[in-house]
Amino acid sequence: IGTPSAQWEKYQGAPMGTEIECEGWRQEAALRMLNNNLDPEVGEKPEDLVVYGGTGRAARSWDAYDTILESLRTLEDDETLLVQSGKPVGRFTTHERAPRVLIANSNLVGKWDDWDHFHELESKGLIMYGQMTAGSWAYIGTQGIIQGTFETLAEAARQHFPDREGLRGTITVTAGLGGMGGAQPLAVTMNNGVCIAAEVDEDRIDRRLETDYCMEKTDDIDEALELAQAAAAEGDPLSVALHMNAAEMFDELREREFVPDIVTDQTSAHDELEGYYPAGYTVSESEELRQEDPETYVKESLDTMERHVEGILAMQERGAVAFEYGNNIRGQVEEHRNMDDAFDFPGFVPAYIRPLFCRGKGPFRWVALSGDESDIHRTDDAVKELFPEKEHLHRWIDLAQDQVSFQGLPSRVCWLGYQSGDDPDDLTERARFALRINDLVAEGEISAPVVVTRDHLDAGSVASPNRETEAMQDGSDAVADWPILNALLNTSAGADIVSVHDGGGVGIGNSLHTNNHVVLDGSSLAAEKARRVFTTDPGMGVIRHADAGYEEALEEAAESNVHVPMADA
Ligand code: NAD
Structure with missing residues (x-):
C-alpha cells in the first residue's frame, strides 16, 4: 500500500467548517467522509488504510488515496467518479441528478469468490477488502453501531427477561472490543446490565476505556467475575474488559461453573488469518507467526474458534441465552472443522x-x-x-x-x-x-x-x-x-x-x-x-x-x- 500519504498526515481527519475544497458539497462530502474514515480517532489502523472489521480498508493504496482526493477536488457537478476496490479507475460526464461517486469493492465471480483467490489478487494489488462501511466511506466509528447493538440487546431483554427493566441484574459475556465490538459494553450498560468482554489486544481495551465505551479492565478472570457478580446483585450497570483470549475465557468459566445470562461474540472471526487471534499467543507473537507461517496461524486460529464455539454452546446448554453477533464464527467452524452443531445457536438477525x-x-x-x-x-x-x-x-x-x-x-x-x-x-x-x-x-x-x-x-x-x-x-x-x-x-x-461490496461482516464469498x-x-x-x-x-x-x-x-x-x-x- 506504500507509505502514508503526506495529505493524510496533514488532514488527520476530515476537514471541517463551511469552506470547501471541491467544486460542490456533494464532492466535498465524499472527500470529508473518506478522511473521516481515516481519522485516527475513528478508524482502527488508519496508517495501514484499515478502518475496522479485520482489514476493511478505505482505499487500495496511498497512491490511490491521493488520486481519489485529487479527482474529488476537480470533479464537476455533472461528473461521476468510478472507484474499483479502493482505486479510482474512471470518470465520466453523467448528469447533475446522478451519483457523484460509484464504488464496487471486493467483488469476485462466484466460482472464484473465496479468501484464497481474494488474497492472491490482493497480493498482486488488484483488489481490496472493503468490509461494509470502510470501503464506502461511511464508517463513523463505534458511535455508528452503538444503537444497533443497544436495540439488539433491548430486544433480547424484552424476549428473555421481560420483568427486568432491560438487562438489569443480568451478566452478558462477550469478546472483541474492536471498531464494532467496542460498542458492546456501552450497549449493555445503557440497557442497565453488566458486561464482561474478553479482548486480547490491550491497546483496543485502552481505547474503549478512554472513550467511555467501557468502564473497567483487568487480566484476572476472578476479579472480573467478582466485580460483575457484585454489580449484578445490586442491579448496577457495569462493564469490564478482560484482557484474555475468548476461547481461554470460556474454558476458565466452565472450570468455575459460571453461567452468564447472555453469551455472544464480536471478534473478527470472519477472517481466520488477519482478524482472529489464536489462543496461547500474545498479540505480538501472533503477528510474528502470521508473517512467518501463515498456514500454522490459520490452523491455530481455527482450532481456537472451535474451542470458542464449544464454550458458547456449553454455556447455552447450561441455560445462557446465546446468539452469534454477525462475525460468521459458526460458519467458520462448520466449514473448516466439520462442527455439525455450530448452528445450534441463532444469529442475531433472525433472533431479534x-x-x-x-x-x-x-x-x-x-x-x-x-x-x-x-x-x-x-x-x-x-x-x-x-x-x-x-x-x-x-x-x-x-x-x-x-x-x-x-x-x-x-x-x-x-x-x-x-x-x-x-x-x-x-x-x-x-x-x-x-x-x-x-x-x-x-x-x-x-x-x-x-x-x-x-x-x-x-x-x-x-x-x-x-x-x-x-x-x-x-x-x-x-x-x-x-x-x-x-x-x-x-x-x-x-x-x-x-x-x-462482497464479503462484509462475514468474509469473502x-x-x-x-x-x-x-x-x-x-x-x-x-x-x-x-x-x-x-x-x-x-x-x-x-x-x-x-x-x-x-x-x-x-x-x-x-x-x-x-x-x-x-x-x-
Ligand atoms: P475489529 O477487527 O476492529 O476488532 C476485532 C477485535 O477482536 C480486535 O480487537 C481483536 O483483538 C479481537 N480478537 C480477535 N480474536 C480474538 C480472540 N480470540 N479473543 C479475544 N479477542 C479477539 O472488528 P470489528 O469492527 O469490531 O468487528 C468484529 C466482528 O463483528 C467482525 O467479524 C465484523 O465483521 C462483525 N460485525 C458485526 C456487526 C454487527 O452489526 N453485528 C457489524 C459490523 C461488523
Whole structure:
C-alpha cells in the first residue's frame, strides 16, 4: 500500500467548517467522509488504510488515496467518479441528478469468490477488502453501531427477561472490543446490565476505556467475575474488559461453573488469518507467526474458534441465552472443522432484528459536515419534534447525548423505517426526517450540509446467509439479486454515493451488500433526491421481506402503499 500519504498526515481527519475544497458539497462530502474514515480517532489502523472489521480498508493504496482526493477536488457537478476496490479507475460526464461517486469493492465471480483467490489478487494489488462501511466511506466509528447493538440487546431483554427493566441484574459475556465490538459494553450498560468482554489486544481495551465505551479492565478472570457478580446483585450497570483470549475465557468459566445470562461474540472471526487471534499467543507473537507461517496461524486460529464455539454452546446448554453477533464464527467452524452443531445457536438477525427489517426499519445515520457538535444537537431536537409519539426513540436520543462520545465528524444514528401511511403523498419516516434536516440547513439553523448514510446491514440491502438473510422463511437466504437491485435503485433515485461490496461482516464469498449517501445541502435538488432515495431504499426492505412471505412485510406494504406486483395482483 506504500507509505502514508503526506495529505493524510496533514488532514488527520476530515476537514471541517463551511469552506470547501471541491467544486460542490456533494464532492466535498465524499472527500470529508473518506478522511473521516481515516481519522485516527475513528478508524482502527488508519496508517495501514484499515478502518475496522479485520482489514476493511478505505482505499487500495496511498497512491490511490491521493488520486481519489485529487479527482474529488476537480470533479464537476455533472461528473461521476468510478472507484474499483479502493482505486479510482474512471470518470465520466453523467448528469447533475446522478451519483457523484460509484464504488464496487471486493467483488469476485462466484466460482472464484473465496479468501484464497481474494488474497492472491490482493497480493498482486488488484483488489481490496472493503468490509461494509470502510470501503464506502461511511464508517463513523463505534458511535455508528452503538444503537444497533443497544436495540439488539433491548430486544433480547424484552424476549428473555421481560420483568427486568432491560438487562438489569443480568451478566452478558462477550469478546472483541474492536471498531464494532467496542460498542458492546456501552450497549449493555445503557440497557442497565453488566458486561464482561474478553479482548486480547490491550491497546483496543485502552481505547474503549478512554472513550467511555467501557468502564473497567483487568487480566484476572476472578476479579472480573467478582466485580460483575457484585454489580449484578445490586442491579448496577457495569462493564469490564478482560484482557484474555475468548476461547481461554470460556474454558476458565466452565472450570468455575459460571453461567452468564447472555453469551455472544464480536471478534473478527470472519477472517481466520488477519482478524482472529489464536489462543496461547500474545498479540505480538501472533503477528510474528502470521508473517512467518501463515498456514500454522490459520490452523491455530481455527482450532481456537472451535474451542470458542464449544464454550458458547456449553454455556447455552447450561441455560445462557446465546446468539452469534454477525462475525460468521459458526460458519467458520462448520466449514473448516466439520462442527455439525455450530448452528445450534441463532444469529442475531433472525433472533431479534428481522421484524424490524420487514417494516423497512434500519440504521439511518447522519453526519454534520461542519464538524460542529451543535449541528447534531439541533438534529436531535428535530427528530424528537418530528416523532413525538416514539418514546423509545426519545430515550435513545437522551442516552446517546449523555453517554456516546463523538468521534471525528459528529454523527448520530437512529433506526427509522418506512411507515408512510396509505396516502401516496405521505412520506416515509426516513424521508420526513431527511427533508426536515434539509430545511434546517436551508434556514441556516444547521451551519453546513449534513450527509445521511446507513450501514450496509439494512432491511433491503444485503444477502448474507449466515447473518442478515439467515433462515429466511422461503429459503431465499443466498439469493443475491436483492442487493444488486438495491444499488441500481439507489443510483436511479439519485443517491450521491452508491457502493456494492462482497464479503462484509462475514468474509469473502459470504455476502453481497450495498450502501448509499445523500448530501443534504438545503437545496431543492437535495430535497428531491432525499424524497426519492428514502422512499425507495427502505421500500426495498419491505418488498424483499414481502416477497419472502413475511406477514409483517405484507402488512406494511398494504398499510404504506408499497407496490408488490405479485401480492397486489
Ligand atoms: P475489529 O477487527 O476492529 O476488532 C476485532 C477485535 O477482536 C480486535 O480487537 C481483536 O483483538 C479481537 N480478537 C480477535 N480474536 C480474538 C480472540 N480470540 N479473543 C479475544 N479477542 C479477539 O472488528 P470489528 O469492527 O469490531 O468487528 C468484529 C466482528 O463483528 C467482525 O467479524 C465484523 O465483521 C462483525 N460485525 C458485526 C456487526 C454487527 O452489526 N453485528 C457489524 C459490523 C461488523
